Amino acid sequence: DSGVTQTPKHLITATGQRVTLRCSPRSGDLSVYWYQQSLDQGLQFLIQYYNGEERAKGNILERFSAQQFPDLHSELNLSSLELGDSALYFCASSVYGNRDPEAFFGQGTRLTVV
């Protein structure tokens, strides 16, 4: 158990809909990262938050947004869903925002868009 909790584990929704994925980082970790894992693109970095502020952005679509709340949990919002958004979404957390300790990953949310 990494200490990072993601909910829900599975999500099935229709095209055009909006979903929210939730992540609770390890106790004491200030940074949260979101990754998308798909068969064709591999593991892609989406976005990073550190202590409530956006720190880095990767290949995140404009239809996607995220935030980190004062209690440090984070949510990833995916809207106007398309079939191609079907993927495994991982959250990871680490202590710092600008150094390189290891990142701890949650078990992921599997999103299926039908």
Added chain:
Amino acid sequence: GNSVTQMEGPVTLSEEAFLTINCTYTATGYPSLFWYVQYPGEGLQLLLKATKADDKGSNKGFEATYRKETTSFHLEKGSVQVSDSAVYFCALSDSGGSNYKLTFGKGTLLTVNP
């Protein structure tokens, strides 16, 4: 930008065989290098890491040496077990500026047969 290239899988070995999974990287500065492992149905777990040139990371019989001259971080294990069957990801940290994120290779599926 930064990138990681690892050998395409899948790799299938018999128990007690020698394992090498190649990983090369392109990066500015001096990144840290990581190997993560993903067991079926689980999130990614850090397997080992190296933070500077010539460092050797090791864990659970796996080893990898940070080779700056060849920009490589190949994963090796002398005798694999069935329980090593998983997807292995090579990654580097991008700690430029005030940001930090991991850039992953596409992953290599390892299957070890008894």
